[in-house]
Amino acid sequence: MPSTTSDRVAQFTESVIREMTRLAYTHGAINMAQGYPDFAAPEDIKEAAVKAIRDDHNQYSITWGTREMRAAVAEKVARFNRIHAEPDTGVTICCGGTEAMISALLAIVNPGDEIIIFEPFYENYGPDAIMSGAVRRYVTLREPDWHFDPDELAALFNEKTKAIIINTPNNPTGKVFTREELKFIAGLCQKWDVIAVTDEIYEHILYSGAEHVSIGSLDGMTDRTITISSLSKTFSVTGWRLGYAVAAPRLTHALRKAHDFLTVNAPTPLQIASLYALRLGQEYYERLAAEYRERRDFMIAALEETGFRCAVPTGAYYTMADIGGFSEFGSDTELALHMVKNIGVACVPGSSFYRHAHLGRNRLRFAFCKRRETLEEAARRLKKLRNS
Numbered sequence: 477m478p479s480t481t482s483d484r485v486a487q488f489t490e491s492v493i494r495e496m497t498r499l500a501y502t503h504g505a506i507n508m509a510q511g512y513p514d515f516a517a518p519e520d521i522k523e524a525a526v527k528a529i530r531d532d533h534n535q536y537s538i539t540w541g542t543r544e545m546r547a548a549v550a551e552k553v554a555r556f557n558r559i560h561a562e563p564d565t566g567v568t569i570c571c572g573g574t575e576a577m578i579s580a581l582l583a584i585v586n587p588g589d590e591i592i593i594f595e596p597f598y599e600n601y602g603p604d605a606i607m608s609g610a611v612r613r614y615v616t617l618r619e620p621d622w623h624f625d626p627d628e629l630a631a632l633f634n635e636k637t638k639a640i641i642i643n644t645p646n647n648p649t650g651k652v653f654t655r656e657e658l659k660f661i662a663g664l665c666q667k668w669d670v671i672a673v674t675d676e677i678y679e680h681i682l683y684s685g686a687e688h689v690s691i692g693s694l695d696g697m698t699d700r701t702i703t704i705s706s707l708s709k710t711f712s713v714t715g716w717r718l719g720y721a722v723a724a725p726r727l728t729h730a731l732r733k734a735h736d737f738l739t740v741n742a743p744t745p746l747q748i749a750s751l752y753a754l755r756l757g758q759e760y761y762e763r764l765a766a767e768y769r770e771r772r773d774f775m776i777a778a779l780e781e782t783g784f785r786c787a788v789p790t791g792a793y794y795t796m797a798d799i800g801g802f803s804e805f806g807s808d809t810e811l812a813l814h815m816v817k818n819i820g821v822a823c824v825p826g827s828s829f830y831r832h833a834h835l836g837r838n839r840l841r842f843a844f845c846k847r848r849e850t851l852e853e854a855a856r857r858l859k860k861l862r863n864s
């Protein structure tokens with residue numbers, strides 16, 4: 477008898493991150509598993525959304541986004557990413573970076589095409605690849621600085637390669653790809669006629685003077701890059717579901733078709749409110765990064781004191797903590813379950829970020845995008861781990 481559900485969804489499991497979030501609720505644990513802030517979104521940005529609803533911007537918008545939001549995104553990517561995009565032919569507003577990514581892959585991948593993914597990876601890329609029919613090829617980011625081996629990467633490119641997914645600053649490692657690394661990847665993309673799909677949603681969360689480089693701004697990459705970003709992390713509004721994809725007209729045209737039939741449009745009143753957010757001045761971004769730096773430094777110190785060894789991120793708001801000091805636990809998953817149930821801190825087993833799960837068994841990922849009080853309480857609870 478044929479199965480009532482598809483072979484497609486049978487190929488992936490439910491999100492481990494969201495499962496850990498559910499466990500955090502059940503056990504009253506602090507949720508350091510899922511990367512969303514527990515602090516308030518900026519007051520003025522919320523007011524802009526309230527006003528947009530009151531002003532009755534409550535119906536469908538043009539499927540690829542209001543002209544005004546596309547223009548504001550084009551201005552922003554010119555200012556921060558050195559990418560020139562025409563609002564009418566090069567910018568698509570999507571329901572978060574999440575939808576931009578699946579729309580991008582549905583737009584460019586034919587079943588059997590290969591796509592290259594760095595591991596550890598943001599967990600959505602696996603199911604995205606499966607749903608678009610892509611064959612995944614993996615290249616490993618290696619500790620302690622999460623570099624990749626250029627020869628290993630080069631060996632993956634071939635005539636079946638359609639795209640490479642880049643995520644910088646990177647979740648879960650906190651790596652920020654350097655200009656040299658991106659130039660190397662760009663060279664391979666040009667040699668093999670491959671599209672770079674780059675997820676840059678943490679672009680404004682940078683530490684230690686790290687420079688964010690968009691591969692789409694490099695020579696020869698304008699026509700072969702889809703740049704994805706989002707308001708979720710930059711403006712602490714992960715529930716708004718507002719993101720965008722910037723690409724050459726040929727790619728944008730294809731992506732918009734997938735986007736239209738997946739979601740019609742991103743929330744109209746929030747697109748109106750985004751105009752205020754997207755045009756905020758430099759001080760906003762500087763404060764955002766400075767506040768995250770404080771959270772990072774506090775949390776890394778607390779984790780190290782507990783007995784973890786942390787990879788210090790240069791971007792984004794996660795750390796992959798080495799669990800070698802807790803050898804009494806059989807695996808990352810066992811330790812993560814113990815922590816959520818008995819210590820009151822939820823995190824994510826490192827293996828869930830790897831295709832080759834054993835590579836992540838020595839790590840747990842902690843998200844530190846939380847209020848100071850939350851982090852202090854987490855630090856207090858972590859002390860119990862040393863004594864348990």
Ligand SMILES: Cc1ncc(COP(=O)(O)O)c(C=O)c1O
Pocket residue numbers: 511571572573574575598643647675677705706707708714717718719
């Ligand atoms: C690397 C990465 N890309 C995309 C997303 C999802 O972004 P959005 O809220 O814009 O859909 C996340 C969320 O954690 C992420 O870490």
